[in-house]
Every structure is written in C-alpha cells, then in structure tokens.
Amino acid sequence: MFGYLRWFAGQFTKFEAPKASSAEFFGTELAAINLESTTTGWVFTKGVEVEGNMEFVAQAFVRDANGNATTFNVPGQITTPNPYLYGSAGAAINAVGVVAGRLHDANLVAHAFLRIP
Numbered sequence: 001m002f003g004y005l006r007w008f009a010g011q012f013t014k015f016e017a018p019k020a021s022s023a024e025f026f027g028t029e030l031a032a033i034n035l036e037s038t039t040t041g042w043v044f045t046k047g048v049e050v051e052g053n054m055e056f057v058a059q060a061f062v063r064d065a066n067g068n069a070t071t072f073n074v075p076g077q078i079t080t081p082n083p084y085l086y087g088s089a090g091a092a093i094n095a096v097g098v099v100a101g102r103l104h105d106a107n108l109v110a111h112a113f114l115r116i117p
Contacts, residue, residue, distance in 0.1 A: 017043035017061040017069050026056055031101075032092045037065035040090030040099045045071070048081045058087030060101055060115070074113045077103040084108065090115070 017028040026044040033039045040063075044056040057079060063069035073079060074088040086104035093099050099115040 015063065015067065015069070017041075017063065018071050019043060019045040019059065026054070031090055034093045034095055034097070036095060038093055038097055039063045040093045040101070042087070042089035043071060044085065050081075050083070053083065055081035055083050056085050057081050058085055058089050060088040060090040060099065062090065062093070062097070062099060062115075072115065074101075074103040074115070076105050076111070078106050078108070088113070
C-alpha cells in the first residue's frame, strides 16, 4: 500500500516509506503534512505469519519535500511483530519538523513522543 500526496496544482505523488510491507492492505500511512511539505505517519514493517494471520510492527517515518524518507524507532517502543499492529506512529509535524506521535511499549501501553530534528 502506498501513501499519496496531492499538490496545489492537482497532481499526485505516490510513495512508499522505507521498509514498507508488501502485504495487501498494509504499507505506508500518512497522518500529517506541514507548510514545508514534510510529512509524517507510519509504515507497517516486519510482516510475519502466525497461525494463518499476518502480524506487523508500525514504525514512524518522516518524508521531506524532496522525497527523502526516514523511518525511526522511538526508544521504548515494541519492535516485534504483533497482532495489534502496535509500534510507533507520527501524528503531527510542525514547521521546523518536530514530530509528535504515539508509541506502544512491550507491555502494549501507549505513550506520547516528540521527535526533534
């Protein structure tokens, strides 16, 4: 699954964040864009099949206006595939690139994070 950006003139840019799963319905999800056209969101990675079901880890990412995307783990986040699709996710980004988001730890407890460039 790909992420899409729609520009002012109406054209679309399709992209896939690094490490994106190729499994159907799982991949790159956009959550926010700032005035510099930098985006954030999450990507489902590390897909494994467990008893006939796919399990993934969500990993936050940032993508700049030139198309350079970086995934990142937040300290303390769960990093093993799980049936809840937990991990980390960017939810908002400001003009200087600070990302606010959420993560789940190994006990599946949710926490907030800030990523400062």
